[in-house]
Amino acid sequence: MVKTKVEPGICGFNADIEAEVRDYQFVTLKVNSACENIIKIAQKLKEFDAYNEIRDGFNGEFYKIIRENLKGCCSGCAIPIGLFKSMQVAAGIALPKDISIKIEK
Numbered sequence: 001m002v003k004t005k006v007e008p009g010i011c012g013f014n015a016d017i018e019a020e021v022r023d024y025q026f027v028t029l030k031v032n033s034a035c036e037n038i039i040k041i042a043q044k045l046k047e048f049d050a051y052n053e054i055r056d057g058f059n060g061e062f063y064k065i066i067r068e069n070l071k072g073c074c075s076g077c078a079i080p081i082g083l084f085k086s087m088q089v090a091a092g093i094a095l096p097k098d099i100s101i102k103i104e105k
Contacts, residue, residue: 002090006082009103013038015079019090025051027087031079038079041069045083050091053084062087 004017013035021027027050031042044065053060066080078101088094 002086002096004082004086006079008078011035015082017082017086019083019086021050021090021092022047025049025091027090029083029087031083033079035079037070037074038077041065041080044069048087050087050093053087054093 002017002019004019006015006017008014013033015031015033015035015038018030019027020030026047028047029042029045031038031045033039033042045062048062053062057063062084063080070077070080081099085094085099089096
């Protein structure tokens with residue numbers, strides 16, 4: 001199991017993600033967050049074929065669900081990146097490594 005914590009920024013709606021893999025390919029995601037949009041997405045995220053999602057990238061089923069449910073200012077949310085990376089690591093497609101986004105003005 002892969003555990004990921006995402007702190008997306010000013011909204012303060014952190015997310016705790018658990019990614020579990022079956023047959024080294026099929027990943028299920030569990031998400032805990034106070035964000036209604038992320039919870040709605042998590043309910044739609046069923047089991048994914050990680051290899052198909054990597055192959056299809058932004059045209060895959062995973063990002064289709066994200067595009068349909070995150071609009072406006074939420075379109076830049078960092079949690080979908082954390083979900084996708086968690087799926088990759090759970091399936092053994094990527095190594096676990098923290099990611100970071102730093103913003104200055």
